Amino acid sequence: MFKTEALLAVPCIAAGYWFVRRIYPEHADFFSCTFKRITGLPCPGCGGTRALYAFLTGHFAESFLYHPAILYLALAGIHFTVRYIFRNFIKKEQPSKEIAVPIYAYILIGVILVQWICKLLFGFR
Amino acid sequence: MSENNDLITCPHCGSQNPSTFRFCSNCGEKLDEKKEGAPVQQTSVSEEAVQTPVQDPSAAWGAETEQSSAETPTYEQVEGEVVSGGAFSSQDTTGTYKPQEEIHINYERAAGDPVPAQTAVKEGNGNIGFAIASLICGILSILCCCFVWLALVFGVAGIVLGVITLTQKYEGKGMAIAGIITGGVGLLLFLIVLLVVGSTDAFTTLVDTLNEY
Numbered sequence: 001m002f003k004t005e006a007l008l009a010v011p012c013i014a015a016g017y018w019f020v021r022r023i024y025p026e027h028a029d030f031f032s033c034t035f036k037r038i039t040g041l042p043c044p045g046c047g048g049t050r051a052l053y054a055f056l057t058g059h060f061a062e063s064f065l066y067h068p069a070i071l072y073l074a075l076a077g078i079h080f081t082v083r084y085i086f087r088n089f090i091k092k093e094q095p096s097k098e099i100a101v102p103i104y105a106y107i108l109i110g111v112i113l114v115q116w117i118c119k120l121l122f123g124f125r
Numbered sequence: 126m127s128e129n130n131d132l133i134t135c136p137h138c139g140s141q142n143p144s145t146f147r148f149c150s151n152c153g154e155k156l157d158e159k160k161e162g163a164p165v166q167q168t169s170v171s172e173e174a175v176q177t178p179v180q181d182p183s184a185a186w187g188a189e190t191e192q193s194s195a196e197t198p199t200y201e202q203v204e205g206e207v208v209s210g211g212a213f214s215s216q217d218t219t220g221t222y223k224p225q226e227e228i229h230i231n232y233e234r235a236a237g238d239p240v241p242a243q244t245a246v247k248e249g250n251g252n253i254g255f256a257i258a259s260l261i262c263g264i265l266s267i268l269c270c271c272f273v274w275l276a277l278v279f280g281v282a283g284i285v286l287g288v289i290t291l292t293q294k295y296e297g298k299g300m301a302i303a304g305i306i307t308g309g310v311g312l313l314l315f316l317i318v319l320l321v322v323g324s325t326d327a328f329t330t331l332v333d334t335l336n337e338y
Contacts, residue, residue, distance in 0.1 A: 033271040035314060039321045043270030043314060069268075102300050105260050109307055112267055 020056045024049065044116040072111050076104045256297025259286035259304025266311025273318050276311040283308025 035043035051067035054060075055074065064071045080101070132141045137154035147157050259282075266279035283304045290301035 034273045035270045035276075035318060038273075038318050044310075045268040045271050048268060048271075102260070102297075102303075105264065105300070106303060109264060109267075109303065112264075 016056050020053060024053045042116070042119045044112050046119065068115050069108060069111050072108060076108070080104065252293075253296040253300075255286050255290040255293075255295050256300035256304070259283050259290060259308070260297075260300040261304075262286060263304035263307030263311065266308050267314075270311065270314045273315050277315045280308040280311035280315065284312070 033043055033046050035041070036046060045067075047066035048070065051063045051070040054063035054066060055070050060071060131144045133144050133146065133156050134141060135149035135152060135154055135156060138149060138152040140149060140151040142150055142156060148155055261283075262279045263283035266276045266283055269275035269279060287301040287305035287308065289295075290297060290304075295301075
């Protein structure tokens with residue numbers, strides 16, 4: 001029933017585990033921001049890697065402070081998954097084509113821009 | 126006008142109509158000789174279509190032969206009412222007739238043919254992939270500003286794909302616009318980095334990032 005979703009979830013979980021265990025502890029410097037190094041200002045993606053690491057290690061508040069888009073993407077994914085399951089297997093309506101997926105992207109853009117403005121105004125290390 | 130078995134030939138257009146018909150189902154001209162020569166009141170199609178709502182499709186022109194005998198008495202008995210289809214009216218003693226277009230429409234309805242649903246013209250031609258790709262590239266160009274060269278690549282890609290979507294009138298116009306805007310922001314951030322690169326040190330730092338990758 002969830003064959004496709006399982007096939008997609010397994011590599012995602014493996015990649016997340018590999019990122020937490022091997023990539024980030026050993027190569028954290030690789031993710032330093034060039035934009036900040038040159039201009040001294042944080043870019044819209046600053047803190048994303050740290051936020052992802054914090055989220056994957058269970059520190060959700062810390063993840064939100066580093067970059068709220070990571071937590072938003074996780075919540076949006078859960079929201080979409082619940083709607084998809086409800087629509088396809090409980091209510092048995094048309095598949096996810098009716099779910100307005102672009103709305104998630106528009107909100108993501110808003111989250112990124114708002115948090116970037118907040119970082120510019122209040123400073124970010 | 127000639128009669129052939131159960132058919133009457135219209136003197137105006139020559140089409141064959143059942144003998145029980147009084148008006149031609151093709152052009153709307155009277156088939157009845159007794160009422161020929163009566164002054165005809167011509168009205169516009171749009172006016173008649175608005176003023177004459179269809180009440181009983183079964184009594185309109187084009188009814189089946191077996192039903193026409195039942196419809197004709199209905200028409201004769203009704204006075205002072207607008208008969209469905211508006212092809213003619215019992216009040217119409219002066220021999221007025223409705224425009225051909227309205228009769229034709231009523232004929233289709235009476236025959237039981239379903240009225241074709243007017244489908245809205247689709248805005249795009251079904252290709253939504255470009256819009257989705259534009260939006261994704263635009264978002265990545267913002268998020269990947271840490272790697273300024275990726276911001277340039279994704280920004281250009283987002284703008285190009287968004288422009289293609291709009292010019293080719295593909296589906297996903299909103300996503301294309303969002304992709305163009307976000308790609309433009311990514312490009313703008315890259316340009317800011319270029320502007321700030323005024324000193325040799327900053328340019329060296331920018332080049333070093335390429336070596337790191």
